[in-house]
Amino acid sequence: MTAGSVPAPLLTPRWLATAALLCCAALAAGEAWAQLQTGGTRPGVLATLWKWTPLVLFGPPREFGGFALNIAVSFLAMAIGTLAGLVLGLGLVSNFAPVRRLSWLVTQFFRNSPWLVLLFFVMLLTPFQLRVAGIVIPLPGWLKATVGLSLPIMANVAEIVRGAINSIPTGQWESAESLAFSRLQTLWRIILPQCVKRMIPPWMNWYAILTMATPLISIVGVNDAMTLTQDALAAEQRSELLMPMYTLLLFFFFVYCYPIARWTIHLERRYAVRN
Amino acid sequence: MKRLIATLLTCMVGAAISAGPALADQMADIKKKGVLVVGVKTDYPPWGTRDASGAIVGMEPEMAADVAKRLGVKLELVPVVSSNRMQFLQQGQIDLMIATMSDTPERRKVVGIVDPVYYASGVAILANKKAGIKNAADLKGKPVCALQGAFYNNDLQSKYTGRDLVAFKGVTEAQQALLDGRCVGFVYDDVVLVWQKAQESKWGDFDVVMLNEWAPVPWGLAVKIEELNGPWGKFMADVTADWLKSGTLLALEKKWVGSNTPWLVDASAKAKK
The missing domain is CATH 3.40.190.10 (Periplasmic binding protein-like II)
Known part of the structure; x- marks a missing residue:
C-alpha cells in the first residue's frame, strides 16, 4: 500500500441504501404476510415493533436495562479488561520467571475458556451482596456479568500488549540501556508509548467483539436488550413477529458496531503506512 | 498479581460466610x-x-x-x-x-x-369439535400434534394413539399444524390451552378437553x-x-x-x- 491511498469511507452510501431498502422490503413482506394470516384484525408488525422499541432500547422505567445496558456493560467490561490486561500483559514480558509463568497461565486460561462458562462461574460464585465491616454493598447481576465478560477481554488485551511490546525492535531496548535508562523507565517512557498506536486497532476490534457478545448476559438473567426482546415476544405470542423483532435487535447492534469496525480498518491503514 | 488473587479469594470467602443463614x-x-x-x-x-x-x-x-x-x-x-x-x-x-x-x-x-x-397444570388437548374427542381413548389411530420432549408423549403414543405423533419444537408451529388440519388436536398444558383459546377467535371450532389420564x-x-x-x-x-x-x-x-x-x-x- 502506498502513502497516497485513499482511506475507505466510514459508511458507503450505496451500501447503506441497499441495506435499508432490503430491510424495508423484508418488513413490508412480513407485514403483508401477517395481515393475510390474521385477516387484518391485529396491529401490524411495524406498529408492534414501534410499541416495544422504547423498552428494548432503554429498559423498564426507573430501571437500568435494555440496549443502553448492553452499551454500559461493554464500556465497563472493556475498561476493567483493559486495565487488568495491561497489568497481565506486562507480567507476560516480565524478567521474573514466576510472574511470567503465572501471567501466562492466567492468560491462557481466560483466552481459551468459553465466555458463557466464565459468565456462569462469576454469577454463581459471587454473592448478590457483600458485607464489609457492617456495610452492605449490593452486587447486582449486571455488575457481576460485566466482571465475567471482562475476564476474556483481560486475557486478550494482555496478548495484544505482549505482541506490541515484542514488535518494537530490540535496538530500542539496547539504545535505552546504553543511555542508562532502567528497565521500568525504558518500558514506560520508550516502549509503551510506541505500542499504543499498534494496539489501538486490535483493541477496538475486541471492543466490537465484546459488544456483540453482551447479549450473552441475558442467559444469566440480566435485563438487557435480548432479555427484553424475548419478554416482548413472549407477551405478544405471535410467530410472525419472531424475525422482525430479532432483526430490530440486530439492527441496533449493527448500527453501533459497524462504524467501529470501519473506523478500526481506517486506523489500521493509517498506522500501517506510518510504521 | 498473586496479591490480587489472594485479596479476591479472601473477599469471596468472606462473602460466602456473610451470605450464610443469618436471619x-x-x-x-x-x-x-x-x-x-x-x-x-x-x-x-x-x-x-x-x-x-x-x-x-x-x-x-x-x-x-x-x-x-x-x-x-x-x-x-x-x-x-x-x-x-x-x-x-x-x-x-x-x-x-x-x-x-x-x-x-x-x-x-x-x-x-x-x-x-x-x-x-394438567394435560389437555385442544381438539377440533368435529373429531368428538372426550378422552385419551378417543385418540386411537388419529394424528395428534404434540411438542417434542413432553413427559406424556411416550404414553400417549404407545397406549392411546397407536401411531406416530405429529411432534413439533414450538407451540406456534404445532398450533399452525392444527389449524392446517394436519392433526385432530394439540396435546399440551391445559392452562396454556385454556388461555390461548380465550384469547383468540380462531379457536372457535376447537374445544379444550382435559386428559385426566395424566395427573395434574x-x-x-x-x-x-x-x-x-x-x-x-x-x-x-x-x-x-x-x-x-x-x-x-x-x-x-x-x-x-x-x-x-x-x-x-x-x-x-x-x-x-
Whole structure:
C-alpha cells in the first residue's frame, strides 16, 4: 500500500441504501404476510415493533436495562479488561520467571475458556451482596456479568500488549540501556508509548467483539436488550413477529458496531503506512 | 498479581460466610425493611409477563401484590428465570418466589415449597369439535400434534394413539399444524390451552378437553427452606389457604387466564369445606 491511498469511507452510501431498502422490503413482506394470516384484525408488525422499541432500547422505567445496558456493560467490561490486561500483559514480558509463568497461565486460561462458562462461574460464585465491616454493598447481576465478560477481554488485551511490546525492535531496548535508562523507565517512557498506536486497532476490534457478545448476559438473567426482546415476544405470542423483532435487535447492534469496525480498518491503514 | 488473587479469594470467602443463614425471622425483617421482594417470571404470559411500558404484570405479580398488601409493605418484583429462581431464594435476594415452578420432590430439598400449592397444570388437548374427542381413548389411530420432549408423549403414543405423533419444537408451529388440519388436536398444558383459546377467535371450532389420564402437576410458591416452618413460611401457608378458600385465585385466574381450570375449581371447593 502506498502513502497516497485513499482511506475507505466510514459508511458507503450505496451500501447503506441497499441495506435499508432490503430491510424495508423484508418488513413490508412480513407485514403483508401477517395481515393475510390474521385477516387484518391485529396491529401490524411495524406498529408492534414501534410499541416495544422504547423498552428494548432503554429498559423498564426507573430501571437500568435494555440496549443502553448492553452499551454500559461493554464500556465497563472493556475498561476493567483493559486495565487488568495491561497489568497481565506486562507480567507476560516480565524478567521474573514466576510472574511470567503465572501471567501466562492466567492468560491462557481466560483466552481459551468459553465466555458463557466464565459468565456462569462469576454469577454463581459471587454473592448478590457483600458485607464489609457492617456495610452492605449490593452486587447486582449486571455488575457481576460485566466482571465475567471482562475476564476474556483481560486475557486478550494482555496478548495484544505482549505482541506490541515484542514488535518494537530490540535496538530500542539496547539504545535505552546504553543511555542508562532502567528497565521500568525504558518500558514506560520508550516502549509503551510506541505500542499504543499498534494496539489501538486490535483493541477496538475486541471492543466490537465484546459488544456483540453482551447479549450473552441475558442467559444469566440480566435485563438487557435480548432479555427484553424475548419478554416482548413472549407477551405478544405471535410467530410472525419472531424475525422482525430479532432483526430490530440486530439492527441496533449493527448500527453501533459497524462504524467501529470501519473506523478500526481506517486506523489500521493509517498506522500501517506510518510504521 | 498473586496479591490480587489472594485479596479476591479472601473477599469471596468472606462473602460466602456473610451470605450464610443469618436471619432469625424473615417476616420481621420484611416488615422492618418495609419492602417485600418477590421473584416472578417475565416471559410466561399470562402468569408473569411485561407490558410495553416495561411493568411486570400477570396473575402471579397480582398474587405478590396481595401478599405485600396483607403485610402492609411495599412490593418489589424481581424478574427471575428458571435457571436462577431457586438460587435467588437461597441467597436471600428474594423473600418469596412465585414463578410458575412445578412442585417436585427434588426441588423440595432445595427450597421451601409452601403447602397448600396454589395452582396446577394438567394435560389437555385442544381438539377440533368435529373429531368428538372426550378422552385419551378417543385418540386411537388419529394424528395428534404434540411438542417434542413432553413427559406424556411416550404414553400417549404407545397406549392411546397407536401411531406416530405429529411432534413439533414450538407451540406456534404445532398450533399452525392444527389449524392446517394436519392433526385432530394439540396435546399440551391445559392452562396454556385454556388461555390461548380465550384469547383468540380462531379457536372457535376447537374445544379444550382435559386428559385426566395424566395427573395434574402442582405449581408451588416457595420461601427459603430454613423459613418453611418459621413464621414466614407459616404465614404464606395461611395466605395460600385463604386464597383458595376465599376464591381469590379463581377470580385472578378468570381475569388473567380467561376461564377457570378444573384443578383450581376443585382445590377451591375442597378448601371451603
